[in-house]
Amino acid sequence: MDFASFLIQTLNSLQYGLLLFLVASGLTLVFGIMGIINLAHGSFYMIGAYLAFVLASLTGNLFAAIALGIPLALLFGAFLEWALFSHLYKRDHLEQVLLTYGLILIFEEVRSLLVGDEVHGVDIPAVFSASIQLSEVLSYPVYRLVISAVCIVLAVALYFVIQRTRLGMMIRAGNHDRVMVEALGININMIYRVVFALGVALAALAGMLAAPISSVFPNMGSHVLIISFVIVVIGGIGSVWGALVAALVIGFADTFGKVLVPELSGMVVYLVMAAVLLWRPEGIFKKG
């Protein structure tokens, strides 16, 4: 592998890992704070991608689609929390698995009824459609760099919100001991709703950003969901920092796995998970 293709694979790994982080960060917070296993989280990624497709064809512009899509996703998340997930907090995991499995079936069928089962493409915005020339034959699309940049900005913002704001303090406290937080007079239900809506919006945004490079197709959420589970398992439930590190590890393992051992590419990610399970069954960053 020469330097230019090594650079390309490194950038691809970063971009893939950071995109996965957007999905996994919401998932790990919902696990950590609400104690809920949400199989439907991958569907939010799928919904985001379809939102980008539908809104971009209506407005003719991916930026407008994202600007409209994020508030829609936030509202949708808050609604779901109010209507369904708020009833699940005291139920056992099996019932959570059931309800969210049912939700996946509903989301996929509604998607099929509204948009159909065809594969759709979404255009890369004209501003970012250029490529950077790395050697005579190899070049790197600007849009992928933009995705990485947006994800890094969001990761920093998420870090800032969680570590430096009053809301973040409540989220961290809720992650640690939700009964105590309630006893101190903080409205834990409000925190649940905010965190859930935020998780939905982050996953949907990941789907919107990915739509131009991965195209939009049925069941696109299930692969992302399972990879996000792997990330949460590796990073440790409830740890956003762990999710970031694990997402990057998976991004590199998957991308370089595809290049170096193509026959085993699908399995590399799970082998990494198996190794981590042997070493630290509760994830690398699980707090005691």
Place this chain on the structure above:
Amino acid sequence: MKFDTSMAFKLLALVGLACVPLAGADFYTELIAKTLVMAIFAMSLDLLVGFTGLVSFGHAAYFGVAAYAVALLSPKYEAASLWYVLPASVGLAALAALVVGIFVLRTKGIYFIMVTLAFAQMFFYVFHDTPLGGGSDGLYLNVKPTAEIAGFMPFDLDNPTHLYYFILAMLVLVYLFLARVLQSPFGRVLVGIKSNEHRMQSLGYVTFRYKLAAFALAGGLGGVAGFLYSVVFGFVTPELMSWHQSGNVLLMVILGGMGNLVGAVAGAFAFVAMQEVFSMWTKHWQLAMGLLIVAAVLFMPGGLSAVPGRIKRALQGGSAND
């Protein structure tokens, strides 16, 4: 074994199932044969979910391993011996579950659900991506295994009626085997782990070993179902290991009420019946299924198995939620 009403009911159901091919409606005989295969699969998962308290969301992996093993171990244009491929494919499924169990049983709760799902997905990719499994098209089993031993042919799996009774016999065998296992000291330990693992540990049981044995056993029995599936349909695809398959079998177990072997069989029948009825109405039958599941969780805490208790309490005039 004492003879009581529940025993009489089971025998009656068995006689009913045994009469199915006599009706001569080939479509329904085939449909019920497929349902019996799923019923075996559901019973194997019930050993984990219902009796040991391990919610595995990746049980389809072992079903798929055995199904692929049949196709891979059979010669291309000749019949393999049933007495070789059946134990071999079931053994491979149990071995796969044993190896996965060593990893997944280090985790608990939500982690366990996620990790079993992730490992099942790994098996999906093993058969999807490597030349071993024939890619997304899967493999064909051109010739069904033969039951011939030393020139004597007790039954012929190419004959649909023989195949039906073979599946029914396997169902009864798996049921009797599991019922016996659950009555044994080993089975009592599993039930003890479900209700309180820490107490079992403090009683001196190394619970990890018992859970691992249960996981491998359930994988092997799931492999019996996978073997039968392969023989019935004559082809295998990676979809057999998809997480929808794992989700569906979990639904069957829950529909029938966990921790009840006959319930798991009933759950498989209820699931297939729902699938058939909904898909008669609409191509989007999964929407109806999804809505039903969500409504069931929201409005029936404790699942179907809690319904008789709730009705009983309601009749006695108490509140349904106490």
